[in-house]
Structure formats: structure tokens, C-alpha cells
């Protein structure tokens with residue numbers, strides 16, 4: 001589904017150059033439920049952001065559906081994120097002034113697409129937030145906010161979900177719920193999931209475990 005070849009990224013800082021990604025090649029297969037682990041600063045977010053088209057590599061390609069994401073304009077990658085690639089962050093990135101419903105509809109509205117209220121109901125039920133469409137994010141718990149963020153990612157009908165430490169701000173119980181939800185989307189709806197996590201237990205539970213260190217892939221194990 002995603003074929004990454006020779007991805008390199010260097011950042012110039014006041015303290016000199018930092019090699020964030022060092023010749024990374026990786027295939028993500030349709031149906032994967034994969035976790036990426038690695039120390040802070042190892043390049044996990046950089047890698048995910050490049051797949052999402054939020055950052056551009058110095059070298060290498062990211063083939064998806066016959067396109068190279070690394071070569072698309074910002075406008076095209078924005079469309080890709082509204083339709084094909086759902087992105088979930090540690091701090092939810094919901095808009096506090098908008099209700100749950102408005103947050104979920106926003107990407108489709110920006111895309112000039114119809115927002116179907118029945119689909120909203122269905123997705124809110126899927127994430128366990130039926131009846132909460134008019135709540136504001138600030139009135140929800142962290143776990144609930146993350147489930148709104150997942151609902152927003154799902155509303156566009158993505159084939160791939162990228163999640164950057166989606167449980168990084170949650171307690172054990174809420175983490176388990178969010179991971180359980182991602183897993184069920186993977187198993188029941190066939191959504192491919194690639195998530196960065198610090199949590200070893202979550203990582204061990206993933207179907208595939210990718211390890212990254214100093215910008216290089218150092219391990220890639222499939223759990224059966």
C-alpha cells in the first residue's frame with residue numbers, strides 16, 4: 001500500500017545538522033496493524049509526517065496509489081489527508097470552539113463534500129460517543145477527545161490511519177480503549193494502521209513491530 005524507498009531528511013539547526021531519517025526503506029502492506037517504536041528523537045514523527053505529506057524528504061520516495069507523496073504539492077497532500085490518509089496526534093488537535101460534530105465535519109467541508117448526518121451517527125457509535133455530537137472538546141475527557149479525533153479521521157473514509165503516540169496523553173484504561181478501537185477498525189473495516197508508540201505493551205500487541213534508531217530502521221518483526 002505504501003512503498004518507501006531511500007528516505008533521507010536532514011535538519012539544519014544552530015547546533016549543526018541533524019540527520020532525522022537516514023536512508024529509510026519500508027513497505028506498509030494493506031491490512032497491517034503496525035507499531036513503530038524507538039527512543040525520543042529517533043525520527044518516528046519525521047517518518048510519519050512524511051507519509052502524511054506534512055513534511056518533505058531531502059531524498060527518497062513514498063509511493064501510494066501510484067503517486068509519490070514526496071512530490072505532491074501541499075494542496076494535493078491536504079486533499080489526500082482528507083480522503084485517504086487519516087492522521088491522529090498525541091494531543092488530539094481538535095478545534096476547541098467547534099462541537100464534536102463540527103470538528104468531524106470540518107475536513108469534508110473544506111473538501112467541498114457533503115456531510116451525511118447518518119454517517120456521523122454511525123461513526124460516533126463506532127467510537128463509543130453516540131449522542132455526544134453537540135459537546136465541545138473541553139467538556140470531554142482525554143480518551144473521549146482522542147475518540148473524536150479518530151472519528152474525524154474516519155469520516156473521510158481513509159484506507160490508512162497514521163497515529164503519532166495516540167495514547168501518549170492517556171491513562172491505562174483510556175489507552176486500552178483507543179488501541180482497542182484502532183484494532184477493531186483494522187480487523188473489521190480493513191483500515192491499515194501505522195502508529196508510533198512509547199508503550200511497550202501496546203507495541204508487543206501489534207501485528208507488526210518496526211524499530212527505529214538514529215533515523216534508521218533497525219528491526220521489523222511480524223507477530224503471529
Ligand SMILES: Nc1ncnc2c1ncn2[C@@H]1O[C@H](COP(=O)(O)OP(=O)(O)O)[C@@H](O)[C@H]1O
Nearest residue numbers: 011013018020039040041042043044045046047
Ligand atoms: N523541524 C525541525 N527542525 C530541526 N530539527 C528537527 C525538526 N524536526 C525534528 N527534528 C530533529 O530530528 C530528530 C528526529 O525528530 P522526531 O522525528 O521528532 O523524533 P521522534 O518522533 O522519534 O521523537 C530529532 O533530533 C529532532 O530534534
Ligand SMILES: [Mg+2]
Nearest residue numbers: 044045046164
Ligand atoms: Mg515524535
